[in-house]
Amino acid sequence: xxxxxxxxxxxxxxxxxxxxxxxxxxxxxxxxxxxxxxxxxxxxxxxxxxxxxxxxxxxxxxxxxxxxxxxxxxxxxxxxxxxxxxxxxxxxxxxxxxxxxxxxxxxxxxxxxxxxxxxxxxxxxxxxxxxxxxxxxxxxxxxxxxxxxxxxxxxxxxxxxxxxxxxxxxxxxxxxxxxxxxxxxxxxxxxxxxxxxxxxxxxxxxxxxxxxxxxxxxxxxxxxxxxxxxxxxxxxxxxxxxxxxxxxxxxxxxxxxxxxxxxxxxxxxxxxxxxxxxxxxxxxxxxxxxxxxxxxxxxxxxxxxxxxxxxxxxxxxxxxxxxxxxxxxxxxxxxxxxxxxxxxxxxxxxxxxxxxxxxxxxxxxxxxxxxxxxxxxxxxxxxxxxxxxxxxxxxxxxxxxxxxxxxxxxxxxxxxxxxxxxxxxxxxxxxxxxxxxxxxxxxxxxxxxxxxxxxxxxxxxxxxxxxxxxxxxxxxxxxxxxxxxxxxxxxxxxxxxxxxxxxxxxxxxxxxxxxxxxxxxx
Numbered sequence: 001x002x003x004x005x006x007x008x009x010x011x012x013x014x015x016x017x018x019x020x021x022x023x024x025x026x027x028x029x030x031x032x033x034x035x036x037x038x039x040x041x042x043x044x045x046x047x048x049x050x051x052x053x054x055x056x057x058x059x060x061x062x063x064x065x066x067x068x069x070x071x072x073x074x075x076x077x078x079x080x081x082x083x084x085x086x087x088x089x090x091x092x093x094x095x096x097x098x099x100x101x102x103x104x105x106x107x108x109x110x111x112x113x114x115x116x117x118x119x120x121x122x123x124x125x126x127x128x129x130x131x132x133x134x135x136x137x138x139x140x141x142x143x144x145x146x147x148x149x150x151x152x153x154x155x156x157x158x159x160x161x162x163x164x165x166x167x168x169x170x171x172x173x174x175x176x177x178x179x180x181x182x183x184x185x186x187x188x189x190x191x192x193x194x195x196x197x198x199x200x201x202x203x204x205x206x207x208x209x210x211x212x213x214x215x216x217x218x219x220x221x222x223x224x225x226x227x228x229x230x231x232x233x234x235x236x237x238x239x240x241x242x243x244x245x246x247x248x249x250x251x252x253x254x255x256x257x258x259x260x261x262x263x264x265x266x267x268x269x270x271x272x273x274x275x276x277x278x279x280x281x282x283x284x285x286x287x288x289x290x291x292x293x294x295x296x297x298x299x300x301x302x303x304x305x306x307x308x309x310x311x312x313x314x315x316x317x318x319x320x321x322x323x324x325x326x327x328x329x330x331x332x333x334x335x336x337x338x339x340x341x342x343x344x345x346x347x348x349x350x351x352x353x354x355x356x357x358x359x360x361x362x363x364x365x366x367x368x369x370x371x372x373x374x375x376x377x378x379x380x381x382x383x384x385x386x387x388x389x390x391x392x393x394x395x396x397x398x399x400x401x402x403x404x405x406x407x408x409x410x411x412x413x414x415x416x417x418x419x420x421x422x423x424x425x426x427x428x429x430x431x432x433x434x435x436x437x438x439x440x441x442x443x444x445x446x447x448x449x450x451x452x453x454x455x456x457x458x459x460x461x462x463x464x465x466x467x468x469x470x471x472x473x474x475x476x477x478x479x480x481x482x483x484x485x486x487x488x489x490x491x492x493x494x495x496x497x498x499x500x501x502x503x504x505x506x507x508x509x510x511x512x513x514x515x516x517x518x519x520x521x522x
Contacts, residue, residue: 060415061377065408066102066399067091067113072406074100074113075385077399078130079411081392082138084460088155089399090116090130090142091409097123099130099144099163101155116142121163122151129175130388135184135207136425137456143178143188150176150190152212168192168201168215175286177230181237182520183207189218189229189241198225200243202263218263219243226259230288232345234295234316239263242277242287242299256283258301260314277312278303279324284310288343290350293419298350298366302331302339309341309354311366311373327373329354329362342389344396347419351376351389351396359383359403363396363414379412394418424462424519427451427492427509436501447496451509464489466512470521471496474504481508481521 066089067074077091085106093100093113098121100113115121128145135141139156143166153163168176168190176190184207192201192215201215218241219226225246233239245257258278278284282305289299300311309329313322332338332355341354350366352373361379366372379398385407387400396414401407430451437444449469457464469485485494489511499505510519 061379061412063381063410063412064110065410066110067408069094070406072408074409075401075407076128076130076144077386077401077409078132078142078144078388079390079397079399080132080134080140081390081395081397082134082140083393084138085393086138087392087397087411088132088140088142089409089411090132090144091399091401092130092144099151103158117153117160117163121153122149122165129386131176131178132388132390133178133180133186135180135186136182137184138460139184141178141180141186143176145176150188152178152186152188164211166190166203167212168203175228175230179231179233179239181233181239182235183237185237186212187231187233187239188212189231189239189243191227191229191243192217193227196225198227200226200229200241202231202239202241216263218261219245228286231263232289232291232297234291234297235293236295240289240291240297242289242301244285244287244301255281256285258284258287258299260289260297260299262316275314275321277301277314279305279310282306285339286341288341288352290343290345292345292348292350294348298343298345300327300341300343300352300354302341304331304333304339307331309352311352313366313368323371325366325371325373327352327354327364329364330357332357332359338385340387342387342398344389344391346391346396346416349417351391351416353379353387353389353396353398355384355387359385361387361398361400361412363398376416377414379414380410424464424511424513424517425454425456426511426519426521427467428454430507430509432505432507434499444498445501445503447499447505447507449494449496449507449509451492453492454511457511462511463514464511465514467491468510468512468518469494469496470508470510472506474506 071094073094075092077089079089081087087104090099090101099116101116102110102113104110130144132140132142139154141154143150143152150166151163152166154161178188180186186205188203191198199217199219202218203212203215205212226243229241229243231239231241240262242260245259260275260277277299282303284301284303287299287301291297297314300309302309309327311325341352343352352364354362361384363376363379364373365376367374383403384400385403390397396416398412401409433448435446435448466489467487468483470481471484472481508521512518
């Protein structure tokens with residue numbers, strides 16, 4: 001197993017508004033010996049053993065058809081929802097080499113399919129998957145894949161950026177994934193293939209960058225074939241990546257192993273430990289990863305050795321790797337790429353969608369107390385080919401295309417317990433003025449802070465109930481942010497009194513919404 005070691009870097013942008021943070025590393029974990037029960041699987045429903053219980057308080061399911069014509073060949077959808085409840089779905093068009101989209105404003109109806117950016121997008125050969133994530137400004141970041149490349153564009157308020165190919169390209173087993181950090185940095189992971197060498201590359205685009213930078217090779221191991229990556233970020237913006245590797249050194253048997261590793265954006269020279277997630281020996285495919293609000297990392301993947309989907313939970317805080325837990329869904333194994341599942345987090349919970357041997361979609365929820373997956377609902381009423389899953393504020397959004405022709409795209413929504421996805425923005429245009437005041441006996445200095453309400457909060461309808469003032473000493477080693485005041489949500493001024501005449505402070509004003517969510521200090 002390869003261990004990548006690269007120096008901790010502190011990124012600090014000095015201004016009166018923002019400053020960077022230090023990100024810590026997570027260590028690897030030993031793989032516990034775990035027995036997997038290979039129960040008989042019903043080839044129609046995919047259920048194994050006894051019937052799975054429904055989650056208490058059954059979810060309400062509804063399905064809409066997003067494409068409707070006789071041409072068919074509408075395929076490979078992706079979906080996302082912004083903090084205002086607006087939804088976007090992208091999918092491959094009937095001609096097979098370009099992507100389309102439909103959009104639904106909250107409470108409205110779905111638009112008709114339209115070509116992304118007027119059809120001005122790079123040519124594709126054989127589209128595979130689509131991914132969409134949303135940043136803190138409600139911009140949709142979209143990626144759709146090809147057999148030898150991936151294409152990126154973003155969408156907001158009805159306007160698309162010009163789609164362009166990502167710098168990572170491959171020629172084999174191409175899947176890719178996309179996520180967005182709390183600083184609105186977009187990260188993509190994909191397989192880069194040159195000859196027989198296949199590695200996992202991470203590429204990044206900052207919030208104010210025009211395009212992605214140089215790809216970073218996470219695996220850097222030409223002796224293995226690393227493919228099929230998926231990525232998610234935790235609250236510290238560590239990126240957790242899972243992938244499949246052709247690993248040939250265990251018990252003299254060929255293995256297709258699922259690895260998990262953290263990528264620390266500000267610590268690329270720090271240790272990165274690869275954690276084995278799949279059973280050994282075995283053949284495992286198409287892993288998925290999600291990180292919940294407690295920063296626990298869940299992976300699921302298909303394993304043809306056991307004929308079903310398996311999952312594993314890892315807690316970086318305790319360095320604890322949980323046992324292999326079956327989803328109790330048998331595999332649809334014709335062709336190979338329908339070893340297919342999707343995984344998301346929803347607050348502290350994890351939800352998965354998986355395809356049964358009969359090509360029916362099942363939605364499941366993980367119960368950490370009992371270490372089992374419970375079936376929430378049947379998602380599709382017909383055979384499915386490709387699909388995607390997204391966690392909305394109070395609904396799971398599942399988009400899928402029907403199997404066979406005419407193939408059309410559908411969206412199914414399942415009601416789940418709401419949680420706050422709204423990201424509160426800090427105050428805007430913070431200004432600091434140092435002033436000297438004279439009293440009867442002595443003078444003193446104060447810093448007068450003024451700011452404005454953030455227009456993004458106003459646009460989203462976020463109710464700011466409080467604002468917190470933080471202070472840090474500029475240029476002082478080991479200086480930390482200290483909260484010095486809290487004012488109401490309508491106040492736009494604060495006086496920091498009796499400060500030393502030679503002090504040099506940096507300030508930030510965060511916002512707290514009516515659900516207790518506070519904006520970040522950067």
